[in-house]
Amino acid sequence: MAGLHDRLRLTSEVDSVVQTAVDMLANSCLSPMQHALSNWKWEDSLLTFKGRYYVPPGPVRRELVTLFHNAPTAGHPGHMKTQELISWEYWWPGLLTFVKKYVEGCATCQQNKVNTHPTLPPLVLIPTPSSRCPFAQCSVDLITDLPPSNGFDSIMVVVDHGLMKGVIFMPCNKSVNTEGVANIFFKKVFMRFGLYEKIISDRGLQFASKFAQELG
Numbered sequence: 001m002a003g004l005h006d007r008l009r010l011t012s013e014v015d016s017v018v019q020t021a022v023d024m025l026a027n028s029c030l031s032p033m034q035h036a037l038s039n040w041k042w043e044d045s046l047l048t049f050k051g052r053y054y055v056p057p058g059p060v061r062r063e064l065v066t067l068f069h070n071a072p073t074a075g076h077p078g079h080m081k082t083q084e085l086i087s088w089e090y091w092w093p094g095l096l097t098f099v100k101k102y103v104e105g106c107a108t109c110q111q112n113k114v115n116t117h118p119t120l121p122p123l124v125l126i127p128t129p130s131s132r133c134p135f136a137q138c139s140v141d142l143i144t145d146l147p148p149s150n151g152f153d154s155i156m157v158v159v160d161h162g163l164m165k166g167v168i169f170m171p172c173n174k175s176v177n178t179e180g181v182a183n184i185f186f187k188k189v190f191m192r193f194g195l196y197e198k199i200i201s202d203r204g205l206q207f208a209s210k211f212a213q214e215l216g
Contacts, residue, residue: 004067008053008060009045015056018047052091064090065102076112079103126200129162135193137162139200140185144174156181158189161200178207 012018022042039050047054055061068074068085077085079100086095103109129137138161144154152171160166170188172180190196201207 004060004063005046005053007063008055011056011058011060012045012047012054018054018056021047021054049091052087052089055090055092057092061092061098062102065099069099069103069106070108076106076109126161129197131197132163133194134162134164134166135160135168135189136196137198137200138189138196140181141202142172142174142176142181156184158185 021040024037025040025042041048041051055064064086065082069076069082074082074085079096079102082103083096083099086099092098126137131137135158139157139159141157141159142154143157146153146155150171152173154172154174154176156170156172156176158168158170168188170184172184176184
């Protein structure tokens with residue numbers, strides 16, 4: 001802080017508010033900035049207000065905010081906490097506004113800011129299939145990384161999204177490819193309920209397209 005106080009002294013030497021305050025303190029006149037004269041002290045070439053160093057306009061103000069906000073020990077607190085930390089030793093008019101604008105413009109804070117009001121995508125209803133057959137419209141998904149059982153570590157889940165809302169569970173392995181999924185579907189679903197109209201999957205359009213080709 002020694003270097004910072006040296007720069008603060010240099011700034012105070014040319015600041016009109018400091019010079020006016022010093023003159024008023026010397027002559028016991030009215031204090032600057034509409035505050036009681038007893039709130040101001042002139043000590044060691046520095047002006048204090050209520051025991052805190054007055055910081056004139058200039059780069060020292062920004063340097064102080066950077067010190068109390070960006071330092072690794074500070075951890076980029078919000079503007080209220082940053083202002084509180086600075087106010088233990090320093091003061092200037094409009095301190096809170098100055099700190100708030102600085103924090104709002106802090107790139108690190110903006111990059112790591114938590115979105116407390118995330119935009120939720122609207123729910124899209126799955127249309128009812130035209131066919132009256134079970135599993136005419138169904139979803140195909142895999143539950144993977146399960147504890148091994150009888151040589152299997154995953155489950156293929158097929159859900160009817162039309163008539164029955166039924167579910168078929170089929171054991172498989174995480175390494176199964178699109179061809180393997182199609183073979184399981186053919187044996188466990190197609191052979192029982194016939195050809196489907198639509199497949200729903202969270203594995204992308206390429207999976208659905210290749211899946212259809214394998215069944216075709």
